[in-house]
Amino acid sequence: MATPGKKSDRAILNGGPGHGLLFVGDESALHCGEALPSGFDPLRPEESYREIVDAEHRRQFGQFFTPQPIAELMCSWIAGCQPKHVLDPACGPGIFIREAMRRIDGCFVTAIDVDTVALEAARAALRSSEQVQFVHGDFLCWQPDARFDAALANPPYLKHHNFHYEHDIFAEIGRRNGVTVSRLTNIYVLFIMEICRRLRAGGRAAVIVPGEWVNANYGSALKSYLLRNQLLSVLIYFSHSALVFDEALTTASVLLIEKAAGGDENNDVLISYIRDAVGVQELEALVRGAMPHSSAVLVQRLSAAQLLGVKKWDYILSHVEEEASIGFVALSELAETRRGIATGANDYFHLSRRCADELRIRDQHLLECVGRAVDVPSVVFSRDDFEQLVYKGARTHLLSLTSEPDEAESAYIKEGEERGLPNRYLLAGRTPWYAMEKREPAPIWAAVFGRKGLRFIHNDAGVHNLTTFHCIYPRVAAVPFAMALTAVLNSRRVQDLSKKHRRVYGGGLAKFEPRDLLDILVPDLRRAKKDLLSRLAGSLQQLDAALRESDERAEAVLERLDGLVQEAADQAADSATNTAPVLAPPHRPSTFPLWELQTRRDGQDE
Known part of the structure; x- marks a missing residue:
């Protein structure tokens, strides 16, 4: 496993047989014998650890700590199978170890961590460690044939470019679990698969991870793995307003897993969407199937077939699925997308x-x-x-x-x-x-991040853009069409429809990848009359002027724009049997904006 830095700085950590872990950075700061800094308070382990261990060390190891109420909930879940041998594959300062020892009589815990500082903290926080085996090593490489009755885990949060193995760890974990794993996968996905594989029949696991996997492309392999193997019993999904991880701008999810001894063809998943803070007792009641008494929680049961039929889960987990809108098509039918220029x-x-x-x-x-x-x-x-x-x-x-x-x-x-x-x-x-990198200037830009919705910009200046924006290239090369498309993308109606395709991080920070944009539903502007395209283009200019002056004016423009969006959808539905209108680009003098040229992608989406 590795932390950020250059390949030339990698140093091998010899953590024992089967480890070959590669760290990136300052070798002197990552040697095996690194000690827990003085001042550690065993009565408040996680808080004390954050205070005395510097943030860079915690970031390198992908350490974000589980709140006590969530740890209690997770331990309550695994206690239901009366485990004798419990695994914690990334123990950190040991909150799960302590909770398991307190709640589960007679259990033995195997606690693993690649970070010696965290292991020392976990050991120091225990009154007695007789029932705990501490292992310094990488769980993904440690004794792959070991089996456990239950597991509690908060795996490291490391993106694919922040860790490295001497062998292809993605192929290795995929081979063990019978799936194909993308090399863009966050390491916690590998942990989840291996935890499931190492459970005995009838065993349970509770895993807390960032919620980004429900919408990220790399999460598709994990979703299929969990559902097709009938492993996921309960998914607790926290909204951006109910942050769980300190010091991390990310939503969170808790996966409650059960490896049933017999198959269940009607495998449903209990979904608890947490809109706001709730108590651990209410969460435990939800896990038992009790209906909530609070508007802060949305509970529903979704079948594996329903979930497998949806590429991105954020919207379906937090809303009742809507029927497809008549007169709307995927943006992919009207435009192509690419990310902006990455300079390096x-x-x-x-x-x-x-x-x-x-x-x-x-x-x-x-x-x-x-x-x-x-x-x-x-x-x-x-x-x-x-x-x-x-x-x-x-x-x-x-x-x-x-x-x-x-x-x-x-x-x-x-x-x-x-x-x-x-x-x-x-x-x-x-x-x-x-x-x-080579890109034609894009007629439309899409802001990669946004809190109040995503912003789409008409590139009237005809200049290039870096990766702060994605590039949208309409298939119809005409100014009114590009402006009309920008207008409808900024409308409240289309913004609402787009929510099911976005990724949401902590604090409500929404993000789209270029491919995500292609799934957004928009009115089929190919079938819109020229007069309507002109009015949509005019509304974009009005919205631009209003946004530069006052939010009050912008609201009025957006309300009128929603009416034009519906009119465009109605026209598309009425003329569905007709051929799409062909809009010939006007004569382009030498000073005309570059974006009016017909643009093409030079290669595949990034």
């Missing part, structure tokens, strides 16, 4: 005009480019907006060396090499390392 080193490649001039970078090697969401004030990005950024000294020009660099440009390349840029994650795979 924004501070080096994305320059202000003044900086580019001082470096003597030639104009032929500079692309006009926006890189920050705050630099785009509304839903239309104009040439005036761009020139204002240039005037203010913002980063507005992207270095793109498409021909032989001259002396000044070569000097800047050398400076980048001295800074070690060729060894960075993205740049190491490019030839030459400073080669820039």
